């Protein structure tokens with residue numbers, strides 16, 4: 001069965017309304033998704049998503065393959081704009097403005113919403129130049145400013161100690177886990193508000209995965225983090241809130257402990273207990 005067939009499955013119509021019991025942060029909402037739907041051509045991939053992502057917290061998106069997790073994540077920084085024949089309805093607001101509204105500076109938006117992908121994607125340049133890249137794009141040329149920003153970002157990404165003596169060496173010589181932390185450093189160097197991570201550990205071994213998970217916990221608070229993961233144990237370990245998606249809908253969104261141990265929705269229960277997936 002193809003992913004598209006899953007989405008158009010008549011069972012989608014039978015999905016119950018969202019169970020919603022989110023843990024709210026002291027700082028409020030950073031992304032307010034309101035009745036958001038998305039179509040790739042004629043195929044609807046997201047259905048009436050309503051979600052308030054809490055500022056400074058880690059939010060996981062879980063659910064079976066093809067249920068729309070990456071699509072929703074890419075909607076937050078308008079990466080989906082690159083797809084032909086895409087249309088949307090509804091609203092995603094951050095700081096009171098609709099990110100799909102008229103006059104939005106998409107480049108600036110993507111800086112606010114830093115993205116980390118499944119496969120580490122360092123540029124074929126030195127470690128230093130990778131991290132300095134977003135600043136240079138912004139026109140920063142002063143060496144002292146770049147040096148300081150590079151160190152700060154590498155410190156934030158828990159890579160400084162391993163990288164400080166090889167800053168001018170190629171980033172491609174780093175291990176996979178180091179490359180992924182470098183990509184996080186590069187995202188952080190743009191001074192984003194939100195970090196979007198799409199299965200950031202799926203190409204990594206358990207030790208590298210544990211380092212990224214520790215890093216996510218350390219970065220929470222300063223940043224709001226939304227992580228797509230197929231690992232339920234990872235979602236349980238790193239996130240405050242979890243959204244369970246199924247067939248393009250949010251079926252349950254709530255504090256992670258409750259989603260995993262006492263979900264309100266029977267379908268969530270089936271998924272987190274491994275009865276389907």
Ligand SMILES: Nc1ncnc2c1ncn2[C@@H]1O[C@H](COP(=O)(O)OP(=O)(O)O)[C@@H](O)[C@H]1O
Nearest residue numbers: 003004007040045065066067068069070071083
């Ligand atoms: N660029 C695209 N063009 C057309 N359909 C897409 C595109 N990306 C994803 N889809 C479809 O949208 C649905 C959701 O996919 P996706 O968001 O990647 O799910 P997940 O990340 O949960 O596995 C799937 O049916 C998939 O085939």
Ligand SMILES: [Mg+2]
Nearest residue numbers: 069070071228
């Ligand atoms: Mg995906």
